Amino acid sequence: MTAGIASFQSNKVFLKDILGAINECKIQLPDFQRGWVWDDNRIRSLLSSVSLSFPIGAVMMLETGNTECRFKPRPIEGLPLESDVEPDKLILDGQQRLTALFQALIKPGAVVTEDIKKKTIFRHYYFDIEKCLDPNEDREECIRSISDDKCVRNFRGEVIEDYSTLEKEYAAGLFPVKQVYDSFTWKEGYDEYWDYDKTKMRTFNQFYKEIIQRFEQYQLPVIEMGRDTPKEAVCLVFEKVNTGGVTLTVFELLTATFAADNFSLRDDWQKIAQRFAREEVLRKIPSDDFLQAVTLLATMKRYREHVDGTDPDGRAPAISCKRKDILKLKLDDYREHRDAVVEGFLKAAKFLRMQKIFISRDLPYRTQIVPLAATLAVLGDEADNDTVRKLLSRWYWCGVFGELYGSTIESRFSKDLPELIAWARGGDEPTAVKEATFSGARLEELTSRRSAAYKGIFALMMRDGCEDFRSGQPIDITSYYDENVDIHHIFPRKWCDDHANEQDINRHGAEVDCIINKAPLSARTNRMIGGSAPSAYLQRIEKNEGIPAERLDQILRSHVIDPEALRNDDFWAFYDQRYEEILDRIEAAMGKPVIREEVETV
Structure with a gap:
């Protein structure tokens, strides 16, 4: 209050x-x-x-x-x-x-x-x-x-x-x-x-x-x-x-507060931002996000001191990073936790690279980095343990596909930090993992980068080893940049428009532009696809790139695409099969069942 x-x-x-x-x-x-x-x-x-x-x-x-x-x-x-x-x-x-x-x-x-x-x-x-x-x-x-x-x-x-x-x-x-x-x-x-x-x-x-x-x-x-x-x-x-x-940011207010003690928060943030700029995925992290992570650590320390009896006076202080909590941050608190939080964000960038999220535009939720960085700051080397990394990965994808970090995020952050640390050390599942659900019907609604889950599926496909149609290369950070990888249609929109009546494509509201009909592909591959039928562009790839049909089928399966359906230009066979396979991938990432609904078939 x-x-x-x-x-x-x-x-x-x-x-x-x-x-x-x-x-x-x-x-x-x-x-x-x-x-x-x-x-x-x-x-x-x-x-x-x-x-x-x-x-x-x-x-x-x-x-x-x-x-x-x-x-x-x-x-x-x-x-x-x-x-x-x-x-x-x-x-x-x-x-x-x-x-x-x-x-x-x-x-x-x-x-x-x-x-x-x-x-x-x-x-x-x-x-x-x-x-x-x-x-x-x-x-x-x-x-x-x-x-x-x-x-x-x-x-x-x-x-x-x-x-x-x-x-x-x-x-x-x-x-x-x-x-x-x-x-x-x-x-x-x-x-x-x-x-x-x-x-x-x-x-x-x-x-x-x-x-x-x-x-x-x-x-x-x-x-x-x-x-x-x-x-x-x-x-x-x-x-x-x-x-x-114009609303003042907490950064501006804390800058004025810390300046009273002859400390330039603005200059310090510039140094931190320069380090973050080396990581493409961190380049757009605002100063307020960094201060939220610092405040999470500072308030958790006060909470633990109270519980341990070091500071037993009054009610147990809350672990929190709301605006009012950041404004209470002391310069000593900031100095104590600053370096650990910087390292936490840099470790978060490494974690995201492992999930095949390379740039800020592809981040499902920028906000989810705050509790992730704070957790990594506390865990330190513990986070390098394979078991811990898998737990963090599961929490991350639950947040993405459960679409948990779009609003009322500060209260979720305050649960995430202690619960993730406890989980990594043998405790119960975090609230975020328990609460996360994903419905198959949502797949047809994911049509643009405005949705976190849309960007999540894009990254998940790359993480799980999908290969470019033309080059057969798995997508890593080098090929991502060199080949200008983006999300492109599998059945081209032009072909779908031309064959809409023949295949009754929009019969039950299925979206040609939804994520089911899209895949991570290089710009060059997308140009080769053009507006052609899948059967035509697959033959073109085989001929121009010298790729055997069996190998191309293997590449298609890396995208959970049924090669036979694609070669037959059968939109619905492709669509229904890929719908199920994408849900399988999401279930594996979240470590829990999704809500499945039957897709109406022709």
Whole structure:
């Protein structure tokens, strides 16, 4: 259950005071906050709203000082990246608005922003004094956005307006937005420039009352969460109020937490990812998956310490890797288990190669690698034992064909780890193995890589020694890449379409595109097959490749294909026989019976 917020308060605070605290680094950002991204038009719109005393929304801050909820702080953009000042508060909501106002009103120099094409530009902002006092003018149109050198140019690059000196600002009646909290100094120069002209002075006084004073008196609602707020609640609140709608990953949040102890999780993950990149099947493993495996080991250690009496206080802690558990991960926990988990993932890649799963695209479930890697991390050399490897293989295929790792996976992970370790050491079957079932009717529904079981049968055929029709080679990692092996039709779709009525192919909903009518073949073999009848392409292979009919029949049987049915172009004889044989293979892989249903025959 998510922890609640023990205390928070809501007050109205002067904008000037908030920006002052930001400038002094008393208010900073938690490191998980993303960069500032507001464009020029949004800044002008924000300045317009404040100048009219329109509400711009509340901001939310977290009081610092909780040793259990520490985030590395960083100053708001526009200030030096590093600060020796310990902040009193961290901004959870309102970063974009406060950064825009700080840069436009306080920070010296031009504001670094973007135009509508996302191109970086540098801008100074001015109020046109006369226009601001005209009730018929749109306030946004009264705010000028001018380039870094304070000049306006035409399309030929010629300067047509120049406000690069105070005198030129006075002459044009353009008041720099950065002077709103120090308008007296600018006004002195303005009055002197106009020789204390009463009309100009009255105009400026009215401008002060209607514009500048609104900035001086503007208050923002500030919701402040107390320092006793749990980290999980902080993260949840941040995501709820994040108007960008982008969920923070646990990796980003832990990066900010570990950074408070001067440890760069991001840099460490880059090193790990570089090692994983050497294994094609691990290249797309995200950092959050790695952290889940680390958390499984850390929570299992705490659980065992409790059971063994080392840490007997309270209830036994759960073995878990849910988001809230990862967020509780300490740097010491991470350091303790990091290396073992890295090795666990690398061993998982080796295990998957043995199952003929070579690349991430062919992974039935990426998520299933998490408990596998965690288990291998704990078992270490024990996993090299043939009996243990067979048990892990059985669990793996039960997960694939039972289609167990598509949803609610974290709770399954927490069972897998202790149960797999116990099973490897002589204990009972894991829950995943007991619960896994496969129905023969499912075979006809497996038509694309979107299904884990579809990819599983593809890999299982290769693991069990299927050979390429043309070359007769078993598929290993070298031939897989060199020959561009993929899943291809046995009875070509074109032939099936042409003979659909003759063979009544779709009579009971059988899918020409289902896995029963597909096999792992090289790209070259598939081109040789084309859209021909099986009888024709088999003769072509025999003739062109010099393969005897008996040898080709042997190759076909390695794919659990009946050679006679294929040579006779008998779709249903082929289909019914292969349906049964594929189920036999699945039963052998899962180590348990599947649910068989009779396939309607012609």
